[in-house]
Amino acid sequence: MKFIRSKVFKNPAFVKLALATLISSFGDSLYALAITLSVYNITGSITGVAGMWLIRAVIRIPCQFLSGVIVDRFNKKKVSIYVYLISAALMLSIVLTNDTYLLLAFVVIFILQGTSDMDNIAQMGIMAEVIPEDDLTDAENAFSVIGTCIMLIGPGVGGILYKFYGTTVLYAIDAATFLIAAGIMVLLPYAYKKQEAEAEKFTLFSHAKKGLAEVKKLPLIQYTMLASVFFGMLGRFYEIDKVYVADTILDIGAEGIVYFSYAMSVGGLIAPFVSKWFKNLKMNDLAKYAISCLCYIASFVLWGLGGHIWIVILATFLIGVFETSQGVMTNVIFMSKVKKEVMGMVMAFRKIVMVLSAILGIVLAPLLVDVIGVGASFLIVGGIAAAVSIGVLMQGRRKKRIE
Amino acid sequence: MIRKIFGIDASRQFQGVTKKQLLIGWIVIVPLFILMSNSFGGALLIKLFGEQNKNTCQLVNLIAREGIAFLLLAVMFWPFIKASFKDAWKTKGIPFLTLTVTGYLLYIFITVASVVLIYVIAAFVTPDFRMATSANQESLNAFAENNRVALWIISVALVPFVEEMIFRVVVFHSFRKISKWLATPVSAFLFGCVHVIPELTSGDWTLMLNIIPYFCAGLVMALIYEKHKNILPCIGVHMLTEIIANLKNM
Structure with missing residues (x-):
């Protein structure tokens, strides 16, 4: 836990990046719980749940390709903001379907997985640019601790919310977390440097x-x-x-x-x-x-x-x-x-x-x-x-x- | 054109808001405002104290939410608020009054137009379509019967300040750093969403349409803020809307 005293926490860019990740990861943990319960409730079988996981896995291969290209070609900060906004809109569209339309839910899951991959790649790219090389290990450790904390808090809070209000509220909160994360990302001090097209080949x-x-x-x-x-x-x-x-x-x-x-x-x-x-x-x-x-x-x-x-x-x-x-x-x-x-x-x-x-x-x-x-x-x-x-x-x- | 009509100086600039203020706005005030909405905070109180105390629970939640948000925003954005008043003082307040009145008329026009549009579109789907009163409006109507004074104080003194500071200053200001074309719909959409959370989670599209008037109101406010670069006319239009709605309820 030495990294807690690290100077990386004095870096405003890192603090904002970590906050955006913390908030959106919390929303993600609610989404992971809600989508599993929703799909299981609609289909009543694990085949539906397997379908959901299949969609999430299949999209990862083309996404690895597309995300890398998009993130390298455009301003990573803007990519991250737009991805968060699109994710918020998609999450709201699940709320609007109210656990009724499985097909729409699957389409949304498909796109969301893609946007999530793109966001991760964009944020890793930003981190590498705004954090000095010496502090990168501390920054990565901090991100890993954030992930663990969210894994601890998210499902518990999600479970209580589910008991009180059902899955729609979990989606609504997730949409809100995406919007808040987008708002925080806007404030991130990041100067975009356009890279040469040659360096962007996907490998x-x-x-x-x-x-x-x-x-x-x-x-x-x-x-x-x-x-x-x-x-x-x-x-x-x-x-x-x-x-x-x-x-x-x-x-x-x-x-x-x-x-x-x-x-x-x-x-x-x-x-x-x-x-x-x-x-x-x-x-x-x-x-x-x-x-x-x-x-x-x-x-x-x-x-x-x-x-x-x-x-x-x-x-x-x-x-x-x-x-x-x-x-x-x-x-x-x-x-x-x-x-x-x-x-x-x-x-x-x-x-x-x-x-x-x-x-x-x-x-x-x-x-x-x-x-x-x-x-x-x-x-x-x-x-x-x-x-x-x-x-x-x-x-x-x-x-x-x-x- | 709008600048010419209202005599707004083209060189006007937004009152300064620091990144720190916006960040605290995003991580403290926005989540607090959403979580303490009637659909979450109010519903939780009702679950704890029973359906028979529904009105009291909702009122307590509303007072707590608006009160806490008001205090936090006033303390945090005090330099911004002071600068906004100074700016109004410099121009002798004339464009502010004109903007408040014309802004309200614009708001009425766009809201009525949006409702007419909804009816025209809905007529093709369900001929006997009737737009339902929003849950937000229904709960306000219920308060008006029992807690008229409290409702006047909250809706006229607190709500316009709190909502305009959150949606126009925190949300609009933040996204405007990217583009005003992004900031306007995002702030308006979020403004619409928090007013119709029960409708959005109902699964009934006729109820979900209630977001449109609120979204239009958000658009008008964002437009006024963008054009005048001062938050006071937005608070003025919002206050005028609340006053007229309360008078109508009486």
Whole structure:
């Protein structure tokens, strides 16, 4: 928490950027709760929820392309303001439909995801320009703490508001937060410098293509990526099934997903300590990676099979704890096994793989729940993920023996 | 043309508002104003104290909201308010009075025109369409029956100042830094939205149409502020509107 005393908080541009992010993220957390409940209430099934997640995932690939181009070509501050205003208008349009028109809600979700991606890229661009390089790490830490705080506060406030007023008020407040964030962004001291058109070429896909060629040479990274695919799927399974688990299996009502968000946020707070503990364990990185993966998988399987509110909440807490550790250990493997000069390409390829795995998870989740149920679907995919994670360990040992 | 009619000096400039004031306006006053609206704050009080105390709850919420916002705005924007009065004093107040009266007439004209337009459009969809009274107006009518003095004080002394300071000074001023063509509709739209929150969340489009007169009122106020660059005529037009509405209620 050293960064709290950092000079980055004396930078007016950062303060305004952080405030706008804080307010809009709070609105986003209400939106995430409201849209899940709305779609589940309209459709009454997790297929509708899966559809919503599919829309959100599918839009991300073209958005990565478009957002980069738009943000680089135009004034980032103006892009951010207009994106906030458009988001506010879209959010109000959901309010106007009053939980009735699913198709319109899906169209709005589609556009909102795009605007949200664009906004994130614009804000990251602004941050890099208005904050001195030495303070960037502190600024990023502060943003991450803001995210965690919002994860803690948002679902709780959202749950209370939902109980009192229903979903429409959550959308209305989200629209207001977007407007307020736009107002704050207007006050941001930012001088736009037009860049040369040459520097604006989009490189994700070409990088990813080169990244694939590099990954082909690294069997250990192939295994790690394959494991990530299954983790991506498990993550989507959790997001899609949680409303069904709360409403049907645990019988605590659809709004019970608020408790899951809470448990996961508390787990997220403890995660840095667990990650540190993992790093300090006296064993090699591959063994640490395998253990963190197995803990993460066990949490998901426990969540799927739990069947009782306290077991499910405990499992959600553990998911929050081990998600970070597993992510950290994956990054450690990538950092140690991939050469620095090709890291960007491999990461670009990994980004695309992660999006595709999320899409796969979204498509499979409702099908598997229908055919084999929640617990079995987590057990099967978790089992495969565990086998692949152990495969990473074996592959590493084999390589060592050959060497 | 408008400048010529009202004798407004073309070189006029807005009274200074600092970024800090606007920032506090955005992160404190705007959220407070929205959260303490009848639909949220009032509804919460009704839930806590029961439907039988509905009128009292709404009145308490209204007094608290307008009172807190008035105090905060007056303290925070005191230099701005003082400068606005000084500016009015310099021009002997003549353009202000003319603008207030003509602004009100413009407001009436645009509001009536918008309502006529709504009826013409709605006639194609539902021939027996009747525009409903807004929930905001209905609650004011209910207050007028029991709390006439309180309503006069709140609606004539507090509401015009608070709403004009929020929507014209905080919202309009902020977005005007980007463009006046953005600031005008955004401030008017937000002004419209906070007046018809129950209608917007009702899901009934005939009720949602109630936003149009408020939106038009917001447009007129933004236009007056943009043209005269002083908040007093806007507060004047708003006061005149409230006085005439209250007289009509009597």
